[in-house]
Amino acid sequence: MMPEAPSGPDHMTPDEFRAAGHATVDWIADFLAGVADRPIMPDVAPGDVRASLPPSPPSVGESFDALLDDVDSLIAPAVTQWQHPGFFGYFPANSSPPSVLGELVSAGLGVQGMLWSTSPACTELETHVLDWLAEACGLPDRFRSDGPGGGVIQDSASSASLCAVLAARDRSGGSEALPDLRVYTSGQAHSSIEKDVLVAGFGRHQLRVVPVDGDYAMDADALARMVEADLADGLVPCLVVATVGTTSSGAVDPVARIAEVASAVGAWVHVDSAWAGSATVCPEHSDLLDGLDRVDSYAFNPHKWLLTNFDCSAFYVADAAPLAASLSIVPDYLRNAASDSGEVVDYRDWQVPLGRRFRALKLWFVMRSYGTDGLRAHIRAHVAAAATLADRVRANPRLEMAAPLSLGLVCLRHVDGDEASERLLADVNSTGEAFLTHTKLDDRFVLRVAVGGTWTTATHVDRLADLFDDLA
Amino acid sequence: MMPEAPSGPDHMTPDEFRAAGHATVDWIADFLAGVADRPIMPDVAPGDVRASLPPSPPSVGESFDALLDDVDSLIAPAVTQWQHPGFFGYFPANSSPPSVLGELVSAGLGVQGMLWSTSPACTELETHVLDWLAEACGLPDRFRSDGPGGGVIQDSASSASLCAVLAARDRSGGSEALPDLRVYTSGQAHSSIEKDVLVAGFGRHQLRVVPVDGDYAMDADALARMVEADLADGLVPCLVVATVGTTSSGAVDPVARIAEVASAVGAWVHVDSAWAGSATVCPEHSDLLDGLDRVDSYAFNPHKWLLTNFDCSAFYVADAAPLAASLSIVPDYLRNAASDSGEVVDYRDWQVPLGRRFRALKLWFVMRSYGTDGLRAHIRAHVAAAATLADRVRANPRLEMAAPLSLGLVCLRHVDGDEASERLLADVNSTGEAFLTHTKLDDRFVLRVAVGGTWTTATHVDRLADLFDDLA
Numbered sequence: 018m019m020p021e022a023p024s025g026p027d028h029m030t031p032d033e034f035r036a037a038g039h040a041t042v043d044w045i046a047d048f049l050a051g052v053a054d055r056p057i058m059p060d061v062a063p064g065d066v067r068a069s070l071p072p073s074p075p076s077v078g079e080s081f082d083a084l085l086d087d088v089d090s091l092i093a094p095a096v097t098q099w100q101h102p103g104f105f106g107y108f109p110a111n112s113s114p115p116s117v118l119g120e121l122v123s124a125g126l127g128v129q130g131m132l133w134s135t136s137p138a139c140t141e142l143e144t145h146v147l148d149w150l151a152e153a154c155g156l157p158d159r160f161r162s163d164g165p166g167g168g169v170i171q172d173s174a175s176s177a178s179l180c181a182v183l184a185a186r187d188r189s190g191g192s193e194a195l196p197d198l199r200v201y202t203s204g205q206a207h208s209s210i211e212k213d214v215l216v217a218g219f220g221r222h223q224l225r226v227v228p229v230d231g232d233y234a235m236d237a238d239a240l241a242r243m244v245e246a247d248l249a250d251g252l253v254p255c256l257v258v259a260t261v262g263t264t265s266s267g268a269v270d271p272v273a274r275i276a277e278v279a280s281a282v283g284a285w286v287h288v289d290s291a292w293a294g295s296a297t298v299c300p301e302h303s304d305l306l307d308g309l310d311r312v313d314s315y316a317f318n319p320h321k322w323l324l325t326n327f328d329c330s331a332f333y334v335a336d337a338a339p340l341a342a343s344l345s346i347v348p349d350y351l352r353n354a355a356s357d358s359g360e361v362v363d364y365r366d367w368q369v370p371l372g373r374r375f376r377a378l379k380l381w382f383v384m385r386s387y388g389t390d391g392l393r394a395h396i397r398a399h400v401a402a403a404a405t406l407a408d409r410v411r412a413n414p415r416l417e418m419a420a421p422l423s424l425g426l427v428c429l430r431h432v433d434g435d436e437a438s439e440r441l442l443a444d445v446n447s448t449g450e451a452f453l454t455h456t457k458l459d460d461r462f463v464l465r466v467a468v469g470g471t472w473t474t475a476t477h478v479d480r481l482a483d484l485f486d487d488l489a
Numbered sequence: 490m491m492p493e494a495p496s497g498p499d500h501m502t503p504d505e506f507r508a509a510g511h512a513t514v515d516w517i518a519d520f521l522a523g524v525a526d527r528p529i530m531p532d533v534a535p536g537d538v539r540a541s542l543p544p545s546p547p548s549v550g551e552s553f554d555a556l557l558d559d560v561d562s563l564i565a566p567a568v569t570q571w572q573h574p575g576f577f578g579y580f581p582a583n584s585s586p587p588s589v590l591g592e593l594v595s596a597g598l599g600v601q602g603m604l605w606s607t608s609p610a611c612t613e614l615e616t617h618v619l620d621w622l623a624e625a626c627g628l629p630d631r632f633r634s635d636g637p638g639g640g641v642i643q644d645s646a647s648s649a650s651l652c653a654v655l656a657a658r659d660r661s662g663g664s665e666a667l668p669d670l671r672v673y674t675s676g677q678a679h680s681s682i683e684k685d686v687l688v689a690g691f692g693r694h695q696l697r698v699v700p701v702d703g704d705y706a707m708d709a710d711a712l713a714r715m716v717e718a719d720l721a722d723g724l725v726p727c728l729v730v731a732t733v734g735t736t737s738s739g740a741v742d743p744v745a746r747i748a749e750v751a752s753a754v755g756a757w758v759h760v761d762s763a764w765a766g767s768a769t770v771c772p773e774h775s776d777l778l779d780g781l782d783r784v785d786s787y788a789f790n791p792h793k794w795l796l797t798n799f800d801c802s803a804f805y806v807a808d809a810a811p812l813a814a815s816l817s818i819v820p821d822y823l824r825n826a827a828s829d830s831g832e833v834v835d836y837r838d839w840q841v842p843l844g845r846r847f848r849a850l851k852l853w854f855v856m857r858s859y860g861t862d863g864l865r866a867h868i869r870a871h872v873a874a875a876a877t878l879a880d881r882v883r884a885n886p887r888l889e890m891a892a893p894l895s896l897g898l899v900c901l902r903h904v905d906g907d908e909a910s911e912r913l914l915a916d917v918n919s920t921g922e923a924f925l926t927h928t929k930l931d932d933r934f935v936l937r938v939a940v941g942g943t944w945t946t947a948t949h950v951d952r953l954a955d956l957f958d959d960l961a
Contacts, residue, residue, distance in 0.1 A: 025866055037587075063609075074621040074861055100598075112599035120592060133535065138538045172644060176841065193692060218658075328846060350937070372647070372800065385547055390498075391499065401495050456821050475496075
């Protein structure tokens with residue numbers, strides 16, 4: 018039988034929350050101070066973590082101390098240490114003390130920003146900080162919020178490009194025209210582009226894979242020929258996705274040329290600069306912005322290389338109308354005076370999910386804590402360290418660069434071939450001091466060194482070069 | 490000119506982080522202790538927040554104190570207070586002290602769980618805690634991870650249902666068959682279902698809107714007739730989305746009957762129980778699970794009513810293979826030994842985006858801090874308070890129930906009609922003590938009272954009933 022007047026659960030008191038919160042902050046401080054001493058890849062086999070956990074949830078609540086103890090003894094040793102200064106795998110997942118605290122404030126406020134009216138500051142701070150970011154990076158004015166477009170935070174570049182795919186698809190006729198639509202991207206584009214295209218209902222054959230040049234950048238002439246051939250076949254080129262800083266080698270597609278080809282046929286151009294975009298806070302990397310003044314949308318991830326915790330992908334559109342045309346559905350229960358007035362942005366209409374967290378806080382914390390000077394120093398230290406590493410690779414007779422150095426990304430291989438390269442990767446990773454991942458370029462095995470971790474300094478990169486010297 | 494050996498930015502020292510973190514925790518403790526005294530809807534006009542912020546980012550970093558001061562003076566007064574105990578709008582966005590700290594740990598660890606190998610504990614804790622949740626809620630065994638299916642955390646129910654749409658679409662032939670595919674849901678389904686269907690490339694006409702009965706639940710006989718008619722026309726019913734606890738009135742579709750109709754024609758059945766699902770932690774609400782043993786996927790949001798911060802939508806599938814068939818793309822740079830072994834789950838293949846946060850931590854913190862007893866007490870207090878409110882509505886001659894009471898959701902209207910109902914809503918909201926939103930049922934204006942906020946007790950609900958008495 019149910020109790021007569023159920024009183025709800027016992028919550029932590031404010032004092033208990035303070036104590037538990039301070040303990041958690043202290044634990045994180047210790048964790049970050051000691052992360053460099055942990056092995057980067059945890060020594061766990063599939064199932065190990067689960068085997069350490071009780072099979073059923075407790076019926077009676079446990080103390081917070083017990084939780085934090087388990088974080089320390091069961092969880093922290095079993096995560097891959099993305100914040101280790103020797104983590105050079107994939108692309109970095111940046112974090113920073115102010116960003117961590119921005120996430121904390123967001124969780125503490127506990128608001129949901131689907132509409133302007135469901136939390137005005139959540140929406141307006143996001144618009145504002147993305148204008149700040151546009152200014153810091155020197156993005157074209159078309160991406161600022163004082164025109165028909167503006168910026169929004171997505172969870173990931175995959176989701177940002179999905180929005181671009183949807184807007185482009187629907188601008189070109191939507192589901193009725195779908196079978197005739199074609200999307201173009203290079204064979205070096207991120208796998209999420211293919212995934213997004215399939216999510217949006219295209220068949221695999223509707224994604225045209227444009228060849229790349231010797232430096233792995235899209236061949237714009239080949240694009241032009243493919244577009245022309247498709248037009249001749251009565252097909253409709255609806256979208257070209259260019260990549261600035263490919264995942265495999267950091268190659269930069271010729272955006273200006275691509276935009277020229279695309280705009281001539283009315284196709285949307287989306288630029289995926291997920292990793293490289295952060296570097297544009299430095300004026301010396303403004304070449305990465307070439308042609309952006311002619312594209313429809315652009316995304317890069319401050320959570321990769323701009324000191325902001327995942328998730329924070331900055332997605333900019335020159336015109337938000339096609340986005341909202343694809344993504345806005347307004348049932349009665351979401352109608353409100355502010356939305357009806359047309360004076361506000363409802364970011365629900367700029368993304369696929371309805372609900373949204375207050376993610377602008379962490380980016381605001383980061384930009385204010387570091388200032389643009391600090392952000393530039395962050396990028397410059399890594400770009401310089403990568404250049405030094407590339408020099409040492411070139412100086413090592415057993416190694417060779419597998420692609421041109423790109424910002425903080427060094428791609429190399431062993432001169433003895435794939436087997437030696439694979440062995441070198443395994444040997445480096447097995448030290449626990451450094452962690453690399455691989456890719457394939459021209460079907461050859463390539464080691465990728467992505468220099469960009471928050472705590473990664475020249476010293477850590479030098480140590481990696483030493484490991485190459487010892488192990489190659 | 491670039492500096493010779495750039496040294497990177499100045500980061501907070503561990504001691505500075507401790508101090509800033511403690512201050513942030515203290516600020517949140519104060520904020521939560523005082524949230525009940527704030528007006529729920531902030532007194533801000535469009536543009537007010539932005540007008541209080543500098544137009545450009547700072548070049549030199551600022552102190553953390555300045556940030557926290559601005560959170561206090563500019564941000565907190567300009568958010569809608571979802572954590573106010575008088576917030577009865579939409580559905581609640583639950584939060585709780587342990588959940589907030591779970592988010593903090595997740596941010597502190599800074600891992601990215603796209604693959605098992607990119608953070609084993611991130612994946613395994615998620616699998617494990619979703620099994621715990623399945624057990625706590627009495628979900629059918631088919632949704633546990635020891636079979637071909639299991640659970641995964643999505644950011645929102647919109648994203649969960651999108652995954653179901655994609656899996657269903659592709660299981661029924663994918664893009665080639667797309668024009669002939671049909672999806673069915675009731676006119677009371679959440680707007681995200683329509684959005685998901687459009688995202689997936691369907692035309693609007695391919696979504697069949699099934700009529701509802703007098704209590705706003707899907708008419709399964711009508712569904713059967715529509716499916717039959719479409720089959721007769723050579724079309725392919727690929728998915729039925731049933732709702733357990735509709736947004737407008739908390740109606741519960743007859744899932745068992747729906748599953749019977751759908752399974753006879755090989756259509757996927759997804760059950761969207763975004764809000765109501767949390768109530769199934771109480772055995773007395775196990776009727777909400779009727780028929781779930783025959784459906785393909787199921788989602789509910791602990792971030793709505795189970796003390797867990799947004800974002801945390803629990804998405805369960807009976808068989809993960811169709812999901813992965815739709816969502817798995819494996820480029821070389823994401824290949825790794827663990828994935829190749831087939832012994833691990835890579836949750837990247839269970840969602841649309843690639844990257845993922847360590848969201849299981851907060852749910853783990855919640856389930857252990859409250860225990861299943863605490864979770865039940867949480868739900869029971871709200872269900873009881875809503876029942877009392879419904880009694881007071883029925884006792885008020887100027888009010889009437891607009892739909893049957895459903896768990897914590899009370900739908901009512903003024904007997905004098907829409908204008909009086911709209912005025913009552915505005916009057917209640919203008920007190921700042923309580924906040925309601927509206928919907929339409931049978932084209933009539935309805936006030937929704939969603940009792941479910943973390944800090945909402947019987948006292949707050951009684952106060953709302955008093956306001957109705959005073960203002961109706």
